[in-house]
Amino acid sequence: MKTATIHTLHRQTSDETFNVDRIRADFPILAQTVHGKPLVYLDNAATTQKPRAVIDAIRDVYECHYANVHRGVHTLSQRSTDLFEKAREKVRRFINAGHAHEVIFVRGTTEAINLVAQSYGRSNVSSGDEILITAMEHHSNIVPWQMLCEQTGAVLKVAPMNRRGELELDAFETLLNGRTKLVAVVHMSNALGTINPVQTVIDLAHRRGIPVLLDGAQGVPHLRVDVRALDCDFYAFSGHKLYGPSGIGVLYGKEALLNAMPPYQGGGDMIRQVRFDKTEYNVLPYKFEAGTPSIADAIGLGAAIDYVETIGIDTIAEYEHRLLSYAAQRAAHIPGLTPIGTARDKGAILSFTLERIHPHDIGTILDHLGIAIRAGHHCAMPVMEFYGVAATARASFAVYNTFQEIDVLMEGIQQVIEVFG
Amino acid sequence: MLDEIRDLYQEVVFDHNRNPRNFRVMDDATRKIDGFNPLCGDRITLYVRLKDGVIEDVSFQGQGCAISTASASIMTEVVRGLTEDEAHDLFQTFHRITTDQDHEIQLEELGKLAVLAGVRAYPARVKCATLAWHSLEAALKEDAETAVSTE
Numbered sequence: 039m040k041t042a043t044i045h046t047l048h049r050q051t052s053d054e055t056f057n058v059d060r061i062r063a064d065f066p067i068l069a070q071t072v073h074g075k076p077l078v079y080l081d082n083a084a085t086t087q088k089p090r091a092v093i094d095a096i097r098d099v100y101e102c103h104y105a106n107v108h109r110g111v112h113t114l115s116q117r118s119t120d121l122f123e124k125a126r127e128k129v130r131r132f133i134n135a136g137h138a139h140e141v142i143f144v145r146g147t148t149e150a151i152n153l154v155a156q157s158y159g160r161s162n163v164s165s166g167d168e169i170l171i172t173a174m175e176h177h178s179n180i181v182p183w184q185m186l187c188e189q190t191g192a193v194l195k196v197a198p199m200n201r202r203g204e205l206e207l208d209a210f211e212t213l214l215n216g217r218t219k220l221v222a223v224v225h226m227s228n229a230l231g232t233i234n235p236v237q238t239v240i241d242l243a244h245r246r247g248i249p250v251l252l253d254g255a256q257g258v259p260h261l262r263v264d265v266r267a268l269d270c271d272f273y274a275f276s277g278h279k280l281y282g283p284s285g286i287g288v289l290y291g292k293e294a295l296l297n298a299m300p301p302y303q304g305g306g307d308m309i310r311q312v313r314f315d316k317t318e319y320n321v322l323p324y325k326f327e328a329g330t331p332s333i334a335d336a337i338g339l340g341a342a343i344d345y346v347e348t349i350g351i352d353t354i355a356e357y358e359h360r361l362l363s364y365a366a367q368r369a370a371h372i373p374g375l376t377p378i379g380t381a382r383d384k385g386a387i388l389s390f391t392l393e394r395i396h397p398h399d400i401g402t403i404l405d406h407l408g409i410a411i412r413a414g415h416h417c418a419m420p421v422m423e424f425y426g427v428a429a430t431a432r433a434s435f436a437v438y439n440t441f442q443e444i445d446v447l448m449e450g451i452q453q454v455i456e457v458f459g
Numbered sequence: 460m461l462d463e464i465r466d467l468y469q470e471v472v473f474d475h476n477r478n479p480r481n482f483r484v485m486d487d488a489t490r491k492i493d494g495f496n497p498l499c500g501d502r503i504t505l506y507v508r509l510k511d512g513v514i515e516d517v518s519f520q521g522q523g524c525a526i527s528t529a530s531a532s533i534m535t536e537v538v539r540g541l542t543e544d545e546a547h548d549l550f551q552t553f554h555r556i557t558t559d560q561d562h563e564i565q566l567e568e569l570g571k572l573a574v575l576a577g578v579r580a581y582p583a584r585v586k587c588a589t590l591a592w593h594s595l596e597a598a599l600k601e602d603a604e605t606a607v608s609t610e
Contacts, residue, residue, distance in 0.1 A: 428500030
């Protein structure tokens with residue numbers, strides 16, 4: 039899944055295959071100043087910027103091909119439908135799903151998880167059953183299950199993590215039992231950067247016949263994801279964290295599970311035949327895509343996947359890992375800086391606190407230096423509670439970030455410390 | 460290099476952040492309220508002792524950014540001895556200067572609070588500055604121990 043760990047701590051490492059300047063030139067938004075300083079965008083775990091190829095693809099749809107999909111006999115409708123379905127096929131290939139109809143277009147990771155909770159959950163979970171998540175989940179992989187538990191009388195169980203922010207696999211395994219109806223685990227934590235041993239998680243659950251959903255919001259942009267190799271039952275991710283548009287995301291589900299599930303929402307496109315006494319639902323994937331989808335955004339997501347594939351997800355993962363190693367190494371030399379989340383297997387996220395300085399103050403001052411980071415609870419309040427902090431500052435990296443930007447960040451943090459003296 | 464954010468982070472703000480005034484639990488408070496800013500996780504517990512409609516004493520505890528801590532600290536200094544109505548008027552003045560971009564600020568009418576006027580240039584931080592004030596407003600309105608949120 040993950041590329042080999044490379045401990046290259048020297049920023050000067052030459053790399054003939056990877057030219058970050060060329061990549062930066064693909065992202066028009068990066069070439070600007072903020073408060074008179076060159077923009078250093080390090081809030082990629084929240085959302086990534088868009089390459090020109092994605093922006094152009096969306097413009098091209100609206101300027102040349104746009105009409106509603108799966109309906110008209112006219113030319114534009116056919117063209118839109120072709121582009122839309124081509125994008126679905128690109129997603130299928132990217133995550134190595136077995137069939138394009140196992141790729142359901144949704145608004146994002148959150149909607150994908152809600153879909154599974156309400157459709158799969160409502161029809162398979164009942165009073166006394168258990169849903170198992172982990173202590174490092176994003177709110178979007180907590181709240182939908184709490185809602186399901188309220189509706190059904192099921193119980194939400196939480197597998198613990200250690201102080202490094204690593205899932206405690208033994209405890210996880212002991213929480214699996216005959217009442218467990220679903221396991222929902224984040225692939226890579228947005229607050230900590232932890233990459234979970236999802237293959238082991240899946241194997242342990244499957245040994246007991248329990249299906250597994252992976253929250254891949256951070257996983258897909260940073261790791262090679264092969265849903266068939268993983269054998270996960272559901273995989274959810276968002277387009278906007280993968281250099282694609284917001285408002286489009288994907289739920290992958292195994293065909294047999296999806297076929298057995300009732301629709302999530304009712305409406306147009308998800309039906310085969312409607313009569314007042316009985317409605318026959320459409321086949322996959324349309325059964326789960328009620329209403330006009332986000333057509334141009336789905337096509338934009340396809341363009342984002344093309345873009346990522348021209349660089350190569352493994353190349354991206356390896357480069358980001360070098361960025362993270364360098365950032366972690368430099369951060370370790372800043373007195374008063376405490377990294378939050380030090381898992382041995384970690385993606386490109388540096389979450390930290392500074393002694394006696396609130397993350398919001400860090401965020402505001404860094405912004406004045408042109409540096410965009412996230413300050414807050416990262417929609418993972420239980421994680422903050424675990425570490426006994428109200429919030430953290432988080433720098434998260436993407437393919438277009440540079441070692442020099444990490445230098446700017448570290449100098450900025452030093453300035454924050456000086457200002458607060 | 461950071462001169463331009465000195466309008467937000469004035470020395471007075473740093474001073475109150477480092478040494479917040481009236482930062483203590485009040486055992487004989489007549490009102491106690493928990494304020495919460497879910498955006499940044501700031502929490503404040505505000506204690507007020509009211510007697511005959513006058514704020515005899517006010518103190519706070521909590522964890523927050525420099526702006527929210529300084530604002531709470533300064534607030535406890537300026538509202539002590541005020542009547543409930545006077546405190547309410549001051550809340551409205553403070554709210555206006557921190558949120559109303561069009562309003563001409565009369566710094567004189569603000570006294571000590573003027574150091575926080577700079578926050579209006581930072582919409583994302585306004586809630587930090589107003590958390591303590593919203594908590595006070597709620598504390599004066601209600602008798603019960605309730606929670607207030609700036610979201």
